[in-house]
Amino acid sequence: MEDSFLPESARIWLEGAEPVDLVIGLLTFNDTTTAPSLVRAMIEGCARSLPQQRILVVNCDAGSQDGTTQAIEQSVGDKARLLTIPHAVLGSSYKLVSESGVPGRESAFRILATVTDKLNAAACVVVDGNVKSVDEHWSQLLVDPIVEKGVDCVLPWFLRNRYEGTLTNTLLAPLTTALYGKRIPYHLGGAYAFSANMIRSTLLPQPWGEEIARHGIDGWVMTLAVAESLQICRAALGPRLQQVKPMGELSDLVAQSVGCLFYLMERYQEKWETVKGSAPIPTVGPPMGMGAATGAINVERMVNGFRQGLRDLLPVWQIILPAETFQQVLELGVEDTDGFRFSPSLWVQVVYDFALAYHERLLHREHLLKALTPLYLGYTASFVSGTRAQGVEQVERELARLNDHFETMKPYLVQRWRWHDE
Amino acid sequence: MLRADPLWYKDAVFYEIHVKAFADGNGDGIGDFQGLIGKLDYLQWLGVDCLWLLPFYPSPLRDDGYDVADFRSVAEQYGTTEDVRRFLDEAHRRGMRVIVDLVLNHTSDQHPWFQEARQSPQSLKRHFYVWSDNDRKYGKARIIFIDTEKSNWTWDSEAKAFYWHRFFSHQPDLNYDNPEVRQAMLDTMVFWLDQGLDGFRCDAVPYLFERESTICENLPETHDYLKDIRRRLDETYQERILLAEANQWPSDVRPYFGNGDEFHMAFHFPLMPRLYMGVRSETRDPIVDMFTHTPEIPPNCQWCLFLRNHDELTLEMCSGEERDYMYYTYGRDPKMRRNIGIARRLAPLLDNDRRKIELLNSLVFTMPGSPIIYYGDEIGMGDNIQLKDRDGVRTPMQWTMDRNAGFSPCDPAQLYLPVVADALYGYQVVNVESQKEAPHSLLHWMKRMIAVRKRFPTFGRGTITFLRPANGKVLAYVRRHENIALLLVHNLAGSAQSAELDLKEFAGSMPIELLGESQFPQVTDRPYALTLAPYGYYWLNLKPEHAGMEPYGIELTAL
Structure with missing residues (x-):
């Protein structure tokens, strides 16, 4: 050995x-x-x-x-x-x-x-x-x-x-x-x-x-x-x-x-x-739920982080994301902080497109991965502002819904991944 | 999608295009709207915000379209009004606005108004123009095109009278004392605004009226009329702009802004030659002096800054000594000289030195105003001084290394002007396609600079304070807007320089270099030392010590 x-x-x-x-x-x-x-x-x-x-x-x-x-x-x-x-x-x-x-x-x-x-x-x-x-x-x-x-x-x-x-x-x-x-x-x-x-x-x-x-x-x-x-x-x-x-x-x-x-x-x-x-x-071990405390989450700062990404990383995102996804992300830029909503399906689409771009080596991989950060901030900001007024159960339901999106949209990932390999 | 903002022009990067020179969509050797539409994706990719089109109206083309024969239609070779509308829709869809040249001062002598006017003194259009039975009136007015015109009056044998013209003799001046003329030109503007245009670059505005015993420039009557235009614009339309072409000293241009109720923007003509002087003489004095002599403008107004355009590098606003210096350093070959200026593009003027090209662009991108890029300068296109007039800087855009530089599929002999094909700037070497492929090309550099500039409204809206380090070869200034302070430092010399900057006011701040996001040493009470490479520059964000460090609240628990 x-x-x-x-x-x-x-x-x-x-x-x-x-x-x-x-x-x-x-x-x-x-x-x-x-x-x-x-x-x-x-x-x-x-x-x-x-x-x-x-x-x-x-x-x-x-x-x-x-x-x-x-x-x-x-x-x-x-x-x-x-x-x-x-x-x-x-x-x-x-x-x-x-x-x-x-x-x-x-x-x-x-x-x-x-x-x-x-x-x-x-x-x-x-x-x-x-x-x-x-x-x-x-x-x-x-x-x-x-x-x-x-x-x-x-x-x-x-x-x-x-x-x-x-x-x-x-x-x-x-x-x-x-x-x-x-x-x-x-x-x-x-x-x-x-x-x-x-x-x-x-x-x-x-x-x-x-x-x-x-x-x-x-x-x-x-x-x-x-x-x-x-x-x-x-x-x-x-x-x-x-x-x-x-x-x-x-x-x-x-x-x-x-x-x-x-x-x-x-x-x-x-x-x-x-x-x-x-x-x-x-x-x-004993069953556990989710704690209720929210912590000091700064949604506005996260939305600003997303917007900064929109300004700085637009050319990078344009390479990574297909036109339709890119357009949807662009449109988020015009939302004000209160109305900012990043849908779970768009988030899953973004994650899958980043995975595909990583696989296809469209960019230097570390740059590509870091370019996901403002999008993560955007989705998280939207997730928090959309559930903050709700109970913990609602947060858990939203996460379960997100899981479902990942599963139901998986065929897209599989198809495009294989398509690239062919 | 256009971003709604009544002050959009303050942050915008403009891009000047000659329709005939950009892209040929129908294969006749002349650029047109069809071709231009096909290149909008490129312009969007580049990141420019507003396109400025040179005149595309029907014209005998004795002054490259500035001799307009019909203000309300499109020259046949460029397309139709419908094509223009489609072009505007497509540009707007991509988030770009469009302004066009409007020649207010004169028409072509082929314009139906002039043709009718010359027929008899009783003609209904006679008073659309300025007539005289002698050539001595308004004798104090200077002659602008001194190398082609001997007088501002020309005898018309058909009219049996002299007519007034400040430019070429085939461009009779309109008579703005005639209310019908004033209304007709207003109606022309309304016509194009209704097609969707976002504004006008108004050509030769200082010369609209004539008064005896004056130099016939910048007259109060001119301002009154321009204010009328602005009022009409503001009453009916939103986010449309007027840009003045007034090749004058800043103090003389200042009235064209009025109290924010005349032009939104005006070119800063005298700055441009002084940028070149500063680099060649390796001293910041001409540039700083010019800003010292630039008056404040209303908050809703903006200067337009440029390095080159479709005309010659004008030296009208230079002293005799300065002119000699500019001719000696930038235009030794007489073929390079046109009127009072030098008809060359940016790259050849700067010996194709990438460092100087970047430096000068950095200056116009960071000084108070909105920058204008002349088509082709983003790839360092060259010129052809053998061509007549200013055609040498109006050659076809170089897209690829294919036939006719990818500008047109036509027989090369059919091109409106030959493409630049020399060894240094030829389309085989300098073209969009190859530079798009090369991540460190001038094109990519320009794209990055545009993107960085757009991140900071400070560039378009901020104040400027010049720092005065002991080393006069270093030009440094701070731009401030709201809570952002940017430090811009430029080495005008061809050798490495160091400078110590007095940044006490910003002690504690952390300079972040904007292009690479790298952090520089913290500013203290002591002089801040910087070293710069030959023709080097820094764009630094003087971030307060804790600025931007405000947490998201998820950093420690994200996993």
Whole structure:
């Protein structure tokens, strides 16, 4: 097995290590205020719900300067075995946006997968070191489905307020659902759990050195879970409270997360083009709805962001969008803020046209992806202003309607995608 | 779709077109409306807002259409009135407005009015023109076309009288003391406005009336009549404009704006040669001086700025010394000189130096006013100084490297003028098609500059404050409108320059370069140092420290 990417010390440690049942991977970068309590909660949770399991905590650290690794060592003490591995951070990794703020997450995932495999562990749980809301139930929610039910991948499902996850809810999740037919929450990061089977059959053989690594590991893993024939479920983990880290430019975030999906659409074309409809995935944990809080959303600023895109990116959009879609987008420019309405069907059309333009390489791909940002702002502004006065149920209904649009308009995507390939 | 805004012309980028020169739709070798309609997509792509068409009326073409023989129809070779209407609809559909030339001052001697007038002193049209039994009246009026005309009077043997003309002798001046003339020209305007035109570029407006013992220019009677026209326009139509051609000093042009109740716009003629002087002499003085002598204009009015047009680069508003300098530096070959000026296009005037072309365009795009692009200058078209009069700058538009530059499928011998075919500017090298393919071509640069300019109403509506760095080769000014401040810095020299700018007033702001959106070092109380490449320029948005940083509210939770 390829392990040259592992630090020498880790390789030596692993050669003499005894097998374990469960690897708890902790990804950290200057998380001294949150990681010690987090790791304690995970260990205690395992001790309570999985008392027979032999546990190894692996702390993949991106070079913390605040004593994170030492604080974790102290916190773990003799309650579990601990392996600290400083993971490699490539220059390009610093550009990647992640809520965890840990650069080089893809390297850390690869290390955790390799360690899990080498030690013949049955599962690997990955938790971000900046999450504050981890409690002792998380271990059970994440690991039980794998150990007890033979699930391959447990995806996180967090309780979110109505306008949290706007990009996830209006693009990433519904597009993934429409493509692969599985209704997943598409909550990126926080916590995952993988079975030994998934690690061996799917994660380790990934082309870790290739372009996909530049799109961030989270979307990659999420797509693997639905595109490969794996047993998946979602774990209801409650609210996700975390130490907030800088997220970078919104356009970088859009480019990275949407780019990941588009990139993998090319790889998994054969899987998604024949899928029709969608089905929910099993859930573990208590049922959750959507929180009611709206947060400080600035609709006017978003509409202005859309208008600025209209001024600055018109020639780019003209290349990407077919004439009819382009015309509809143009017409939005004359709406005043109060009357601004970006219809769900137009939004889905725009997303599909961007995917097609990405596939057809009509523009430099990063420019193309970033050019989607003002349109996303426009649709989000419209979505928020159209539902703000309504209850949470209405927001959920609107999102369900949007999902339907993604599914019903999929034949357009499939037809044009194939047409280009021919 | 046209954007509703009564002050649209303040933000607009204009594009000047000669119908005969743009595109030939019927293959007869002469451009026409059919061809022009086919090129509207290109103009929309370029991003221009308003097209200015040179005269397309029936004419004997002794002054390239400015000798009008019928004000209310279309010259047969260009199409029909129906074609014009279709063209207007298509332009409007693409968000572009259209203004046309209207020659108020005179007609062709072939106009039926003149033909009737010359027949006898009793003719009903006799007083449509200015007659005299001698050639000594209005002796203080200057002769404009001094290289072709000896007098402003010409003897008409049929009328047995002298008739008055400020331009060519085949262009008799209309007699605006005659109320019928005033009404007839108003009716002409109404006719075209009813077809859908968005306004007029009014040719030679200072010369409408004549009064003894005056120079017969800029007379109060002229202003009274122009105000009448404006009143009529405003009463009946919306968002239509009047643009004055008055080749005068800014202080003399100022009255043509009235109190915002005469012309909406006027050309800033004297600025144009001074832009060229500034670049050649590597000093900002001529340009800054010209603005120092430019009076304030009413808030609903606007200057039109241009680098080149269908006429010669006029030096009328230059002193003898300045004229000599301009001839020496830009028109050494006598074939380049026409009347009091230099009949060359932009690129040849600037030795085809892309840096200078960009620099001068940057100036007209950023100084107070609305810029006008002369057709073909967006690709750096050349000229042909061997052709007569100003034909050298009116050659067919160069679309492709195919036959006749893609302008017409006709036999090359049929073309109204030969295409430019020399080694440097020939259509095989300089054409729209090839420049569209090349992302760094002049054409793409122009398109980008137009797009950037449109993002900031500050360019069209803002005030100007000149900065005066110690380095006189650097021209820097701040344009301000509402809460936006733009810093424009130009190096007029052919060598790299540095300058320290006093930007204390903007301390704390973050300059953002408008073309690449890159951030420059923060402005402080200390002199702000900039270095500029030869003929380099910066367009910087002086953003207050926290401006634009107001969050959307979704950034941290988007995923």
